[in-house]
Amino acid sequence: MNMMLMAVGILGAIGAGGATILYFIGQKFKVYEDPRIEPVQEALPGVNCGGCGFPGCNSFAIACVEAESLEELNCPVGGADTMASVASILGKTATKAAKKIAVVRCNGTCEHRPRKNEYDGATNCAIAAQLYGGDSDCSFGCYGLGDCEAVCPFDAIHVNPVTLIPEVDEEKCTACNKCVVACPKNIIELRKQGPKSRRIFVSCMNQDKGGEARKACDVACIGCGKCEKVCPFEAITIADNLAYIDDDKCRLCRKCVPVCPTNSIWELNFPPPRKKEPKVESADVEA
Amino acid sequence: MENKLVVSPSPHVHSGDTIAKNMYGVLIALVPAFLVSLYVFGLNALILTVASVLFCVITEYVIQRYMLKRIPTIADGSAIITGILLAFNVPSNLPLWILAIGAIAAIGIGKMSFGGLGNNIFNPALLGRVFLLISFPTQMTSWPLPSTMAPVDGATAATVLENMKYNPEALSSVSDMFFGLESGSIGEMSAMALLLGLIYMLWKRIITWHIPVSILVTVGLFTASIYLFDPSPANNPLIHLLSGGLLLGAIFMATDYATSPLSKNGMLIYGVGIGVVTVCIRLWGAYPEGVSFAILLMNALTPLINMYVKPKRFGEVVKNV
Amino acid sequence: MLKTFRIGGIHPKENKLSAGKSIESIPIPSEVIVPLAQHIGAPCQPVVKRGDPVKVGTLLGKSVGFVSANIHSPVSGKVKKIDKAYDSSGYKRDCVFINVENDEWDESIDTTAALVRDCSLTSKEIIDKIFAAGIVGMGGATFPTHVKLTPPPGTKAEVLIINGVECEPYLTADHTLMMEKTEEILVGIEILMKAVNVNRAVIGIENNKRDAIDKFKQFAKSYPTIEVQSLKVQYPQGGEKQLIDAVLRRQVPSGALPISVGAVVQNVGTAFAVYEAVQKNKPLVERVVTVTGKHVANPCNVLSRIGVPLTDLIDYAGGLPETTGKVVSGGPMMGKAIARIDIPVTKGTSGVLIIPTLEARRKLMKDCIKCGKCVNICPMGLNPTTLMTLTEYEVWEKAEKEKITDCIECGSCSYTCPSDRPLLDYIRLGKGKVMGIMRARKN
CATH class of the missing domain: 3.30.70.20 (Alpha-Beta Plaits)
Structure with missing residues (x-):
């Protein structure tokens, strides 16, 4: 019984210690990411084809979030529909590029x-x-x-x-x-x-x-x-x-x-x- | 002009070297060892070798033709070599059905599952052999005495290395081992025959000296240095060099193109690695023989060696006068 | 032990069918086509126009920029037009078409055969004369010679190395030139030594040209600063870096010029052209071309004016054999296969090789068996099979790290590969891409 308690105690202590260390490290190395990037990326086709001129969908999403207006940005794969949904997420207006x-x-x-x-x-x-x-x-x-x-x-x-x-x-x-x-x-x-x-x-x-x-x-x-x-x-x-x-x-x-x-x-x-x-x-x- | 000119980038000549040429060169180099095995084990050796080749070739053909739907490339000779080497690595009284399993494992798992010749990570014949060794340990380690020596047909005996490990008094003489008069696998009998094969392959430039020599030198030096401290016959470097599959492995299996490093420096590292691992397994491991495991282990390291050991670049290493 | 370079190397079948044949001049056709881009670097600006009369040696194209070379009329007659035409690049490029009339030479050119040994010009004057004469490397690379003779500031040449190796199979143009113009070449070497201001020159000749070595050794007695070095036969010994390694035992570092180890390399053909330009005022209007091939009736070495269609050269050698499968401008290892034989001879045409149908096509490519043969024969110590894979998958950063730009495109890897893989095809493509990326990064 004693043994069992000891085992639980030791493992628990190790777990708690590890969690604390991880928490502080997580805080220290935290990278701020605009919360809007993720939904924008989800709205994109996700094929990473590079047709937009950016290396992949993630970079394009970041560019969309950071840009003043969506005028120059266009996802050729998703077309007008995708750009419209991106615009609605960001509260901006999309320009309609011809397919x-x-x-x-x-x-x-x-x-x-x-x-x-x-x-x-x-x-x-x-x-x-x-x-x-x-x-x-x-x-x-x-x-x-x-x-x-x-x-x-x-x-x-x-x-x-x-x-x-x-x-x-x-x-x-x-x-x-x-x-x-x-x-x-x-x-x-x-x-x-x-x-x-x-x-x-x-x-x-x-x-x-x-x-x-x-x-x-x-x-x-x-x-x-x-x-x-x-x-x-x-x-x-x-x-x-x-x-x-x-x-x-x-x-x-x-x-x-x-x-x-x-x-x-x-x-x-x-x-x-x-x-x-x-x-x-x-x-x-x-x- | 009636016939159209062919246009292609340079060079416009080719050495005429082909995969098949290299593979059939290896086959020729294997002939002396095969003859010795015929002499020692008689018809059994012939039956096993032919059967093994057939199993391997058929497996490759079936996989390429019906599973991968490619044009079969059995004519390039690589499956034949795998078959011969697999047969050379088994006892001469192995049942054919076990051999067939070994051939299917060698070609199917060892070679075709990686994409065929050139893409395999492990030497197929060795993979087949180890597959059998682990699956059928009894059959794979009962060595019939050579027909030239056996009092009655079917008598079995321990190999030199088994003796070395468990029964040092019964060791064969070095000259017997050189000419192939001890018990063991089909192909590992005569050191002389294997060395003839090496000389042929070096002469035809099928392989370079780097891998076999580095393996043999490492094994020799390593065991010699141990022999100096503990001069028991189990540590005799000459016996280590001539016994078991060391020569067969160093000359024919470790030098397999696809599974050995590309650059000469890499080949040396690879050879030294095989030598060290072999001696370690032989002296301190559970198995009496370690060449197969050593080669397979270093096969696994080959991509790493290729990545880190670069050939000597022009203008980088060589000293200027 | 004969000297040779220390890394890699192969020994292809020599097939020097036209060895020992003397140089024969071929007749001038009624029309020549002179491309305005015959060298590495910027194409020339034409300075003549339609209808202009020209003599042999009249300037047709002026060089633009430092890395460029003048182009002179190889014939006398009238300019027919300036138009695009196919040349050995495989594309249509600007060329000057000239209708030939007579064979009048510019008055300033000394057309006699007498040897002019003394040269009292200064280094600068010599280089200017070479520049004016439009001389380029005659080994096939066609790099403007005056650029090579002008070392970048801060460097100093110690030795002039003359390339008499001719390691390409089949070709014998340099060999024949060395046999027939020995003294002219030696004077040319003296002039080149003066131009780069060195007092030692070494001629490297491969041991399969014993007669040329003997002849040079005999004549070089009266040129005390010129040594003759016989070399073991090995391809690609004619590569600049390989030749320096073979002769001087010095290796030029990756990305550096030969001058970094104190060497300047020139071809024997260039030395002869320099002699003619400096001593005889003769611009580069003709060159020796080997016309050869296994089924060619009469393999020969011809002296041809620039701009003569290759058809004429082939006809002179007995016509295009029926078995022709491929025609190569240059040697079999580094030469360029051409799609049409009516293209003109240019300054870099060292040979015309006619390959029979049976040998013209490559064999089917197989998977790499990782035999490592290409790695061991690469004269630059590269890893061709890896470089090919990196190019196939467009991993440019890694290809750059693996020194793809060091490749000299000698073709030894493709030559050796038992799986018939087009190693050099891909490496050449990757090299171009990586060089472009590196250039873009610099700017």
């Missing part, structure tokens, strides 16, 4: 862009880029070795094994920007997803002169300027033999699409063009 999506600006499939040599190094675009311009005559096009695919945290971009061009999965892409950084040729761009996912862009990065570009690839932008002339909103500019559509100015009128002689301007998710037979009602569906 963006990754867009691959090269259509140099094996069919359109004949391959002139065979790459045999490590399967890595960055390594190929150190070596040379690529396996076709276009030195601006996609290598198709899948750096974007490897870096995507959402399994949203895949190199099509037939065309050797990456394709973006609209459902999964969160516009985290990782593939944009990974692509050594700057082919991938984040563009506005557009209403009903409808968007128009120039699917080419070739800055060679028209003739050379065309020789290298059937669907290369030759910088002819027809689209620039036809655009009513001055959204299209031509620099270095290459057209670029500014998605802030573009109103998706699609006038540029049919004038392109090489079909390098892409329209995505528009309804199929109607035949011009009966002119019953106005064709303007989108508002």
